[in-house]
Every structure is written in C-alpha cells, then in structure tokens.
Amino acid sequence: MAPEPFLGDVDRSPVTHHILSVLVENKAGVLARIAGLFARRGFNIYSLAVAPSEGQARFSRVTIVVDAESAPIEQIVGQLNKLINVVAITDLAPKDALERELLLASVVTNSENRAQILGLVESFNASIVDVDARSLTLMLAGTPRACDELEKSLEVFAEVELHRTGRVALPRLTKTEEN
Amino acid sequence: MELTGAQALIKSLEHEGVETIFGLPGGAILPVYDPIRDSSIRHVLVRHEQGAGHMAEGYALATGKPGVAIVTSGPGATNIVTPIANAYMDSTPLVVITGQVASASIGTDAFQECDITGITMGITKHNFLITSAEEIPRVVAAAFHIATTGRPGPVLIDFPKDIAQSKMEWWYPESIDELDLPGYKPEIVLDLSSIEAAVALISEAERPVLYVGGGTLKSDATAQLVAFAERTKMPVVTTLMARGAFPDSHPQHLGMPGMHGTYTAVTAIQKSDLLISLGARFDDRVTGKISAFAAGAKIIHVDIDPAEFNKVKPATVSVRSDIATALEAFDAAKAISKNLDPWWEMLNGWREQYPLVYAPTDDPALLRPQEIIEAIAASAKPGTIVSSGVGQHQMWTSQFWKFDEPRTWINSGGAGTMGFGVPAAIGAKAARPDVDVWCIDGDGCFQMTAQELVTATSEGFPIKVAILNNAYLGMVRQWQEMFYEERFSEVFLDADLPDYVKWAESMGAVGLRARTIEEMHDAIRQANEIHDRSVVIDFRTPASEMVFPMVAAGASNDDIMVHPLQEVKN
Numbered sequence: 001m002a003p004e005p006f007l008g009d010v011d012r013s014p015v016t017h018h019i020l021s022v023l024v025e026n027k028a029g030v031l032a033r034i035a036g037l038f039a040r041r042g043f044n045i046y047s048l049a050v051a052p053s054e055g056q057a058r059f060s061r062v063t064i065v066v067d068a069e070s071a072p073i074e075q076i077v078g079q080l081n082k083l084i085n086v087v088a089i090t091d092l093a094p095k096d097a098l099e100r101e102l103l104l105a106s107v108v109t110n111s112e113n114r115a116q117i118l119g120l121v122e123s124f125n126a127s128i129v130d131v132d133a134r135s136l137t138l139m140l141a142g143t144p145r146a147c148d149e150l151e152k153s154l155e156v157f158a159e160v161e162l163h164r165t166g167r168v169a170l171p172r173l174t175k176t177e178e179n
Numbered sequence: 180m181e182l183t184g185a186q187a188l189i190k191s192l193e194h195e196g197v198e199t200i201f202g203l204p205g206g207a208i209l210p211v212y213d214p215i216r217d218s219s220i221r222h223v224l225v226r227h228e229q230g231a232g233h234m235a236e237g238y239a240l241a242t243g244k245p246g247v248a249i250v251t252s253g254p255g256a257t258n259i260v261t262p263i264a265n266a267y268m269d270s271t272p273l274v275v276i277t278g279q280v281a282s283a284s285i286g287t288d289a290f291q292e293c294d295i296t297g298i299t300m301g302i303t304k305h306n307f308l309i310t311s312a313e314e315i316p317r318v319v320a321a322a323f324h325i326a327t328t329g330r331p332g333p334v335l336i337d338f339p340k341d342i343a344q345s346k347m348e349w350w351y352p353e354s355i356d357e358l359d360l361p362g363y364k365p366e367i368v369l370d371l372s373s374i375e376a377a378v379a380l381i382s383e384a385e386r387p388v389l390y391v392g393g394g395t396l397k398s399d400a401t402a403q404l405v406a407f408a409e410r411t412k413m414p415v416v417t418t419l420m421a422r423g424a425f426p427d428s429h430p431q432h433l434g435m436p437g438m439h440g441t442y443t444a445v446t447a448i449q450k451s452d453l454l455i456s457l458g459a460r461f462d463d464r465v466t467g468k469i470s471a472f473a474a475g476a477k478i479i480h481v482d483i484d485p486a487e488f489n490k491v492k493p494a495t496v497s498v499r500s501d502i503a504t505a506l507e508a509f510d511a512a513k514a515i516s517k518n519l520d521p522w523w524e525m526l527n528g529w530r531e532q533y534p535l536v537y538a539p540t541d542d543p544a545l546l547r548p549q550e551i552i553e554a555i556a557a558s559a560k561p562g563t564i565v566s567s568g569v570g571q572h573q574m575w576t577s578q579f580w581k582f583d584e585p586r587t588w589i590n591s592g593g594a595g596t597m598g599f600g601v602p603a604a605i606g607a608k609a610a611r612p613d614v615d616v617w618c619i620d621g622d623g624c625f626q627m628t629a630q631e632l633v634t635a636t637s638e639g640f641p642i643k644v645a646i647l648n649n650a651y652l653g654m655v656r657q658w659q660e661m662f663y664e665e666r667f668s669e670v671f672l673d674a675d676l677p678d679y680v681k682w683a684e685s686m687g688a689v690g691l692r693a694r695t696i697e698e699m700h701d702a703i704r705q706a707n708e709i710h711d712r713s714v715v716i717d718f719r720t721p722a723s724e725m726v727f728p729m730v731a732a733g734a735s736n737d738d739i740m741v742h743p744l745q746e747v748k749n
C-alpha cells in the first residue's frame with residue numbers, strides 16, 4: 001500500500017457538491033449557455049474549469065463543481081443535457097472522484113517569514129516556481145482540501161496574491177469502500 | 180450552382196418545405212428580401228414583429244408544422260422576443276430568422292446591432308449565429324431538426340448582412356448525420372421495464388386519473404388516448420395546453436384541472452391514488468400548493484423530456500417517451516385497471532353537484548361572457564379553430580367552448596401573453612384557410628395587437644374576433660376584488676375608448692356591436708355569413724363577472740372556491 005498522501009486523497013469537506021465533467025462542442029458562446037442555464041435555474045457553481053479536450057479542437061471539457069443542495073443533481077444534469085452543444089456529462093460523486101486543483105501564490109518575503117514559508121512549502125509538498133529579491137511564488141497541485149488548507153495557512157502573511165484554478169476530476173480507477 | 184447567402188437561405192427554407200413565412204424587412208435583413216420575390220414561399224407582411232411571431236405560433240399550433248418568422252436586426256429582433264419566450268414556454272416549434280449587422284461590425288455597437296443570440300439564449304431551444312455562407316444549408320436544416328424533434332421549441336438563426344451578400348456553392352445536407360449535432364440525440368429507446376412498472380401501478384389503482392398535457396397534442400396521440408382511456412375506463416382531465424386532445428363530449432372527460440379548472444377535475448386529482456401524467460409538466464397553475472397536490476397519489480410521469488421528471492413532483496415511475504408511443508406500449512403490455520365503478524360513482528356525484536355554471540340572465544339586456552362563448556360555439560362548424568388572449572375571457576373560453584378536435588384551441592399557456600389572440604388566429608387562418616377561425620379576445624388584449632387585422636385584410640386571412648368588452652383588465656380586477664379588498668388599481672379601460680367598431684372598419688374589417696341577447700345572436704349570425712372580410716364584434720359584458728371555480732394562487736387545490744351559486748349555505 002502506498003502511504004496516504006498529505007491530508008488524504010479524499011476531500012473531507014461537507015459532501016454537498018458534485019463534480020460534473022462536461023464534454024462540450026467548442027463553439028462560440030458555449031460557456032455563456034452553461035453559465036446562463038445555471039443562473040436562471042438557480043443552480044450554484046462552486047468552481048468551473050475549461051480546457052480543450054482529448055487533443056481535439058472540436059470539443060472542450062468543462063469541469064463544474066456544483067452545489068447539490070441548490071438543486072437535485074438529476075435536475076442539473078437533465079437541464080444541462082438539453083443544451084444542444086453539450087455532448088456528454090459524467091456526474092462524479094465526491095467519493096468516486098479523483099479531484100485536483102492548482103494553486104499559485106506570490107508572497108512578499110523578508111528575513112523573518114522566509115523560513116516559515118519554506119516550511120509550509122515543504123509540509124504541503126508544494127514547490128517554488130519563481131523567486132526574486134522581495135518575494136517568491138509557490139505552487140501547489142493537490143486536492144481541493146489541501147489547497148484550502150494552504151490558502152488558510154498563507155493568510156497570516158501580510159502580502160499574498162493567490163489564484164486557484166478550480167478543480168478538475170476523473171473517476172477513481174479502483175473504488176475503495178473506506179474513506 | 181453559385182448562390183448568394185440570401186438566396187441560399189431562402190432555398191434552404193424551400194428545401195424544408197416552408198410554404199408561409201411571417202415577417203417585416205429592415206436594413207440588416209434587406210438582402211434576404213430580394214430572393215423572397217422569386218420564391219415559392221408566401222411572405223406575409225405583418226405590422227409589428229410581435230405579430231409575426233404569434234402568427235408563426237398560430238400556424239404551428241394549428242398544423243403541428245414549424246412556424247417561420249423573419250425580421251430585421253436590433254428592434255426588429257427584440258420585438259419578436261415575446262413570441263419566442265411564449266413558444267419556449269409552450270414548446271411550440273418555431274424557426275425565427277433575425278438579420279444581424281455585418282460580421283465585422285458585431286461588437287461595435289453598430290446601427291441596429293443587438294445581441295439577440297445572447298438575449299434569447301434562455302428562451303430558445305437553441306440559437307445559431309451564422310458565420311459563413313457555406314454553413315447556411317446546414318444551420319437551417321439543423322434549426323428545423325431541433326425545432327421539430329424531441330420536445331419541440333423555438334430556434335433562432337441570426338444572419339449577418341455580409342454573409343447574405345457573399346457567395347457560396349449550393350449544397351444541402353442529405354441526412355441528419357451531416358448536421359454536426361454531436362450533442363443532440365432526440366431519438367429514444369423505450370425502456371420496457373418502465374412500461375411494466377407503470378402497468379403494474381395501473382392494475383392496482385382504485386382512483387386513477389389521466390392527467391393529459393400539451394405533449395399529448397405534440398405527439399398527435401388523440402386516437403391512442405381515446406382507445407386507452409376507453410379500454411381502461413379511467414377518467415381524463417385535459418390541461419389548458421391540452422384542450423382538444425381528448426373530446427370534451429366524451430363521457431370520461433372531467434374537464435380542465437387547475438386554478439380555473441372544473442371542480443371535478445381538480446378534486447379527482449386531489450383524491451386520486453394514481454396520477455398518470457401524459458406530456459404535462461405539473462405547472463403551478465395546475466398544482467396549486469405543491470405539497471398539497473395529489474398528496475395520496477402515486478405518479479406515472481410520461482414525458483419526452485427527462486428533465487421534467489422529478490422537477491416539481493417526484494414520480495413513482497417515469498417513462499421517457501413521446502405520448503403516442505407510450506400509450507401504444509401500455510396497450511401492448513395489456514394495461515388493465517381495476518373495476519372503477521366506485522370511483523366513477525364519486526366522480527359523477529361531483530359532476531352533478533358542481534357543474535360549470537354562471538349566473539342565469541333573466542335580463543335580456545345583460546350579456547354574460549360565458550353565454551356569448553356558448554352561443555358562438557353552438558353556431559360554429561365542426562373543426563372551427565378558436566384562439567384567445569389572456570385573462571378572464573381565456574379561462575371562460577377554455578371552460579365553455581366544447582373542444583372535440585385536436586389543434587382547434589390556440590392559446591398562450593405558460594407565458595400568458597396578452598395580445599396573443601388576434602395574430603395567432605391570423606396565423607392559424609393562414610395555415611387552415613378552409614376552416615373558420617374565431618378569436619375570443621379581451622378588450623385589453625385586443626388593444627395590444629389589433630393592428631394585425633390590417634395584415635389579415637391585406638393578406639386575405641379573414642378571421643372573426645369576439646371582444647368580451649368588460650371595460651377592464653378583468654382578470655387583474657378579479658384578483659383586486661378578491662384579494663385586495665376591491666381596491667381597484669389601474670385596471671379600468673373604458674368600454675367606449677377606443678371605438679372598436681370604427682377601429683375594425685378602419686382596418687378593413689366589419690365592425691359590429693352587441694349589448695343584448697338579441698343583438699348577440701344577430702351579430703354572431705352575421706359574422707358566420709361573412710367570409711371575405713374579418714369581423715370584429717364588440718360584446719358589452721358586465722365588469723363584475725368573475726371566473727369560477729378558482730384556487731387562489733399558492734393555495735391548496737382542496738380549497739377550491741366554487742361559483743357563489745353553488746356555495747353550500749349554512
């Protein structure tokens with residue numbers, strides 16, 4: 001058995017979200033159609049990530065983290081499916097999903113906080129991707145939970161600029177009962 | 180063969196079998212109006228783009244074929260937004276073509292530019308912005324395919340002017356595989372286990388009700404519905420959108436459910452132990468307070484659109500299918516119900532106690548709106564089409580007109596669009612010149628779109644309009660009377676302003692007025708004898724008349740208010 005990664009592989013935040021992995025035609029206005037649908041039906045979006053899909057210019061993959069409390073997931077999927085440009089939807093419950101997110105943060109450093117920041121980088125398995133005399137930029141590719149924790153830990157520093165991508169997900173290969 | 184984009188658009192419409200389009204030209208769509216002169220397609224020149232949209236809807240509702248409208252960019256496009264929203268709510272197949280500024284000008288706030296694809300994203304089944312002349316045939320074919328298959332709806336094509344003027348080599352898709360719609364799969368494989376589960380519920384039910392919605396008409400399932408209902412002996416209710424899907428004259432028909440439905444239809448649903456929804460969508464005007472709606476019933480929900488399942492009311496069994504196919508499958512699976520005699524005894528008791536009534540008129544000088552509708556219906560030939568606006572007159576028409584054929588009731592259900600009646604009637608007449616078309620309108624509604632009677636006259640689509648002139652925005656007045664302590668606020672219209680007779684005459688129609696029962700019969704007789712012009716009758720009706728039964732908005736259907744004449748005095 002591989003050792004448990006930091007903070008576990010499973011998102012332990014309250015399980016009210018679902019991850020919809022949506023294959024869409026790469027046509028003008030597709031994102032507006034999706035966002036508009038969510039807005040007018042009162043479905044909440046936690047995060048949304050888009051990228052060209054499967055090496056094909058024709059399709060994109062949109063990963064939407066939705067609030068399954070705001071509406072039954074069946075409704076959200078059913079309404080999304082009616083968008084003509086939506087080709088396929090995979091609905092992943094958190095327990096079946098391998099979720100990852102990327103966090104970038106630039107922190108202004110000084111002699112006092114530098115060691116503390118480096119300590120965080122190490123314990124979170126993050127990496128330093130840019131440095132200059134005054135600041136450094138760190139990156140974490142990890143579970144949304146790990147990103148949450150790191151974001152929280154960085155709050156103590158005075159000057160931080162932080163961006164997150166929103167999560168992407170794939171189904172787990174082997175499903176385990178434990179969590 | 181090399182064509183301009185404009186020619187390709189018109190030729191594509193011809194390829195789709197379009198015979199009539201409703202529209203009004205302007206700058207951005209100008210190039211398209213040139214090849215219209217040479218086309219086999221009949222263009223009907225409207226007086227306002229809203230009229231074009233509602234005419235296209237009337238055409239579609241009367242025939243089942245898609246209605247087509249064409250307008251210019253900017254204000255032309257925004258003027259047709261209401262009909263698009265209306266068609267979306269009522270799942271009416273429509274293809275709307277809007278002119279757009281030249282591609283290079285899009286996004287620059289050019290003259291008469293407007294983001295109509297953005298505006299209509301939430302009220303179309305789909306919309307397209309054409310980006311090259313080559314794709315015109317594919318987009319048009321896709322638009323018609325999307326509008327008419329699965330759950331029908333409006334599709335908009337936004338057509339930039341430069342593309343209309345550029346050249347393309349003519350082609351036309353030969354099959355739907357060429358339409359480039361990887362995400363659209365309307366064909367359904369019927370899940371037989373859902374049919375079996377439904378049949379099992381039907382066999383156990385003691386108090387079943389067939390709750391028939393507009394999807395039954397879309398699916399042309401009247402014959403299957405009558406056969407199924409007769410074989411199983413189940414009672415039938417038809418929603419506002421489904422009037423005519425099951426004959427009103429049939430003894431198993433309990434009438435319309437909902438806010439102004441019959442007591443028996445509403446109560447049958449409330450007391451049912453099995454509700455079989457056929458292409459209905461549990462609209463709040465039908466359900467009233469949802470937690471109290473059919474609280475003891477199991478639900479079989481048949482719909483072509485799976486997003487309807489469990490949207491409002493959880494289904495015990497959901498059957499994804501068009502209605503005709505599902506009913507045939509129920510029959511093939513030998514669905515039979517229990518002995519429903521005890522249930523019919525209850526139903527017939529309610530029918531006897533609470534028929535649709537209105538205060539009798541001993542006074543021959545007083546015209547009841549319900550009486551006018553009954554008199555027109557009684558004088559109408561079989562197959563007569565009737566449209567209405569939105570308000571009290573609409574509810575009375577759906578209550579007191581007896582519908583015996585599908586596609587004879589043309590009305591605005593989900594959106595409740597005042598002003599729908601006159602242009603929709605003209606569209607229906609354009610589609611069915613062989614039948615009489617009546618519009619039972621309100622005075623308020625008539626004033627919103629009456630100018631289209633000019634279109635009716637100039638294009639030769641004579642319709643008959645009965646204005647139930649109560650001098651009020653009557654339905655709003657009724658709510659103010661019942662729920663706002665008779666504090667009438669901004670609902671008075673004045674029976675004599677405008678002068679409807681003169682207005683009708685100025686539009687090339689015959690204008691008549693009726694204040695008494697005698698005048699009423701006379702005016703209806705005259706209207707039925709006139710075939711070469713439209714007729715408008717200004718019927719004077721009392722403002723105090725209210726629509727009953729009524730379930731107050733948000734109230735439980737158990738608290739249905741019957742007509743004051745039927746209230747049990749204690």
Ligand SMILES: Cc1ncc(C[n+]2csc(CCOP(=O)(O)OP(=O)(O)O)c2C)c(N)n1
Nearest residue numbers: 570571572595597621622623624652653654
């Ligand atoms: C476009 C539009 N505006 C407002 C309303 C709200 N409304 C519903 S019924 C009604 C009154 C209609 O008056 P009228 O046409 O005279 O019909 P009546 O109820 O008097 O029969 C109004 C204002 C509406 N349904 N549609």
Ligand SMILES: [Mg+2]
Nearest residue numbers: 621622651653
């Ligand atoms: Mg009125």
